[in-house]
Amino acid sequence: MxxxxxxxxxxxxxxxxxxxxxxxxxxxxxxxxxxxxxxxxxxxxxxxxxxxxxxxxxxxxxxxxxxxxxxxxxxxxxxxxxxxxxGPDDAGPPANVYQRAVLAEIGHLRQLAAALADTARIEEAGRLLAASRPLPVLGLRAAAAEAGGFAYFAAKVHPDVRLLTEGGSVLADRIEAAADAGASALLCFALPRHPREAAEALAVARGAGLRVVTVADSAVAPVAGPGDLLLSAGVGTGLSFDTACAPALLGRAVLEAMCDALPDAQSRLERFDARAAERGLFLG
Amino acid sequence: MxxxxxxxxxxxxxxxxxxxxxxxxxxxxxxxxxxxxxxxxxxxxxxxxxxxxxxxxxxxxxxxxxxxxxxxxxxxxxxxxxxxxxGPDDAGPPANVYQRAVLAEIGHLRQLAAALADTARIEEAGRLLAASRPLPVLGLRAAAAEAGGFAYFAAKVHPDVRLLTEGGSVLADRIEAAADAGASALLCFALPRHPREAAEALAVARGAGLRVVTVADSAVAPVAGPGDLLLSAGVGTGLSFDTACAPALLGRAVLEAMCDALPDAQSRLERFDARAAERGLFLG
DNA sequence: TTTCGACTGCATAGAATTATGCAGATGAGT
DNA sequence: ACTCATCTGCATAATTCTATGCAGTCGAAA
Incomplete structure (x- = not known):
């Protein structure tokens, strides 16, 4: 038995x-x-x-x-x-604080991998963002880095990416300007600690008729609105400051989905590579 | 968690x-x-x-x-x-590109965790950076996001962080200005594809007497110099654009080490929290 | 300022779960 | 055969758990 x-x-x-x-x-x-x-x-x-x-x-x-x-x-x-x-078959004592933080992030990535089994939501996000001209990308304070990373690469395949990382009264102006210019969606990186400004900015965006896609640290992020497309991935809290590997990677996955939804993404990339080589931009 | x-x-x-x-x-x-x-x-x-x-x-x-x-x-x-x-650990085929990319990053993080078993190098990096006033943080093009993320948090515990993400002739000016102001070290995020500008900027920094700490994608990064302190973590290449979870996380580990080397880091953080609460900066 | 709607906890009704008194049944010992 | 201890289920009490009416609070809109 x-x-x-x-x-x-x-x-x-x-x-x-x-x-x-x-x-x-x-x-x-x-x-x-x-x-x-x-x-x-x-x-x-x-x-x-x-x-x-x-x-x-x-x-x-x-x-x-x-x-x-x-x-x-x-x-x-x-x-x-x-x-x-x-569960964890590696029962060894997680030696130091750095290793523990990395292991925790591995856990978050595992969870992200499981969540990505269903591609419907991320593909919808990709379509929404690809269709928006211009495409505002919002990330304030701690989230500015993730938004910046996304925007840097996105600009290589999307003709008009507008990176918004500074708060203040100008932020609302720029969101509304993007909407006036024809934007139909906005991508927001929402990480703790959630700035009040971010919630306000999203309210402005919704008011301007933009569909909000949010990459957040949790499915219950306080900045999320009812009609938003919310994608989430865990944030590491083992160090003095949060680590947002999983949200950043989720952002790149959204970027990939956006590329797939842009018919001329590949040709744009090739044009960029050709010009970069011409100008000797990169080493190697 | x-x-x-x-x-x-x-x-x-x-x-x-x-x-x-x-x-x-x-x-x-x-x-x-x-x-x-x-x-x-x-x-x-x-x-x-x-x-x-x-x-x-x-x-x-x-x-x-x-x-x-x-x-x-x-x-x-x-x-x-x-x-x-x-039971059967991960028997299923890694279904889609997104999942494969995440799993690849988990592999990089595993390697990083193993590398962090030895804390000597990272702690030395922390000491070097903590001692530098001001502290220039360099990251061009794709690496700008990682540098920005580091600098945002570093500024909460270090009195004078100078973020350098824009190339051009002004970059050398700003590096030399930092050296003149008393900087003793520079942190550089070096990710592919390595801009020629980054290598040039590091040459300027070394010429100005700065000790260079580099967070790079590989131990043989083309931008590394002989006297530099080089820390490396793998970059994911499964998607259209590189994903740099592991280097970003390594950057945060360096930040943690820097905090440990700054005696008043904790009190600065508490002051910030108090003021943030006062101003209602964050939600929740 | 007033009104309105949404939210939340308190009080409590309703439902379920758990514990116990009781009587019938069974079987061993006298 | 009689007695007695033990076991078992039924009925029900006691407890715990869940749902809902109600009133107070707060913030947004008029």
Whole structure:
């Protein structure tokens, strides 16, 4: 018989206790369903075992618990522990603070990879941004770097990218100017700590009729609006300052999707490369 | 923080829902405790999130469930699924380009984590940069974003950070001005494709007596000089444009080391926080 | 300033879960 | 056969959990 971690634990628990026939049925039932067991109410367990509900309570007491909830609590803990032990197989002590921060970011990237299994949202984001001329890209304070990185590359395939990294009253002017010039969407990088200005700027953008695409640190970012297309990736908090690898990478993924939605992206890139070589812009 | 399968599922669930501040607190609480979440009663969850129990019920309804028990049922299913899927590590083929790019970056981060086991070089970099007043930070073209991100945070703990992201003849002027003002080191982000200008700028810096610390994409970066302190991390090339998660993260690690080498970093941060709160700079 | 709508916690009703008193059943020992 | 201890389920009490009406608060719009 194949014994899982949890049912082995259960078996050990039952050993050394004199159990009545009815109680044995309950125990068998628990051993056979180690995954469901921690979630069952006494009524449900009784039903599955074919015994009365009070027998379940008495079973728990017979095992030395204060009552059925106490037994279930133990089952939950053992499930959690088993889960934790099975998860990260590299049990080595994460040596220093730098390594811990990097490992945490790996976790965020894993999550991002899982989220990217569904490409519908990111492709929609790509289409929206590709269709907007001009394309305003907003990122204030800490998010300015991510917005800048996006805008630098985006400008190589999109004819009119407008990078907005400075707040103040001019920001609203520039958003409205972009809308007047024909923009239909705006890309916003929203990272903690969320500046109040960013929320205000997004309100202006929505008011101007722009569709807002937001790359944020969490799906519950306070700057997100109802009609926005929100994409999220975790931010690392292990160091003195936040690290936003995953959001930055998500931004590049959006950029890729935007390229795919721009028919002449490839030819623009080739033209740039040709001119760069001509001018000796890069080494190597 | 280690992100599990379950919280990824949660994150996807919350996306696209308009949530009130109280509901965001509940969502954050669930995301932060993916292992406990499926076991919590509405009362317990309310307690952990610091909201009232009815708010939890309303939260579940807002997400489209029939009630809180229905939400919890879904959490339990996702926990079970995650458990089942956790067995065969990553058997599935890396479906799409986005996922492949993210997985490649995870590989770079793994290498970075290994390299950071030895903290001597990064700590030396931190000391060098902390001691330089002013501190010029150089990053041209694609590297401007990484340099900008570093400089934004560095300015919160270092009294005189000078961000240099624009090339041209003025760049050499500004480097020499920094040296004249007392700078003893310069931090350079050097990413492909390496601009010729960057190499020239570093030559100027060395000529002015600055110690150069370079965060680069490879240990054989063409811009590195003999006396430089070179730190490297891989760059992703799976998408149309390079992704520099690992170098960016390495930059933040250098920043952390610099903070450790600045005795009054902590007090500066606290002063900033106090003033930010005073001015209502950030949301939440 | 007033009004209105949205949000939130309190109080409480309604539902479920759990524990316990009780009686019938079973089986061992006298 | 009688007694007694044990076991079991039924009915129900006690507890815990969930949902909802209501009023106070806050911010936006008129």
């Amino acid at each position: 194949q014994m899982s971690e949890a049912s082995a634990w259960l078996t050990r628990l039952f050993e050394g206790h004199r159990l009545t026939p009815t109680q044995r049925r309950i125990a068998q039932c628990l051993i056979r369903r180690p995954d469901e067991a921690p979630f069952l109410s006494s009524v449900e367990l009784a039903g599955l075992a074919g015994v009365s509900q009070p027998s379940v309570t008495r079973f728990a007491v017979a095992l030395g618990f204060d009552g059925y909830p106490a037994l279930r609590r133990r089952l939950r803990e053992s499930l959690r522990d088993g889960r934790a032990a099975a | 280690q992100m599990s399968e379950a919280s990824a599922w949660l994150t996807r669930l919350f996306e696209g829902h308009r949530l009130t501040p109280t509901q965001r607190r509940i969502a954050q609480c669930l995301i932060r405790r993916p292992d406990e979440a499926p076991f919590l009663s509405s009362v317990e969850l309310a307690g952990l999130a610091g909201v009232s129990q009815p708010s939890v019920t309303r939260f579940a309804v807002a997400l489209g469930f029939d009630g809180y028990p229905a939400l919890r049922r879904r959490l339990r299913e996702s926990l079970r699924d995650g458990r089942a899927a956790a």
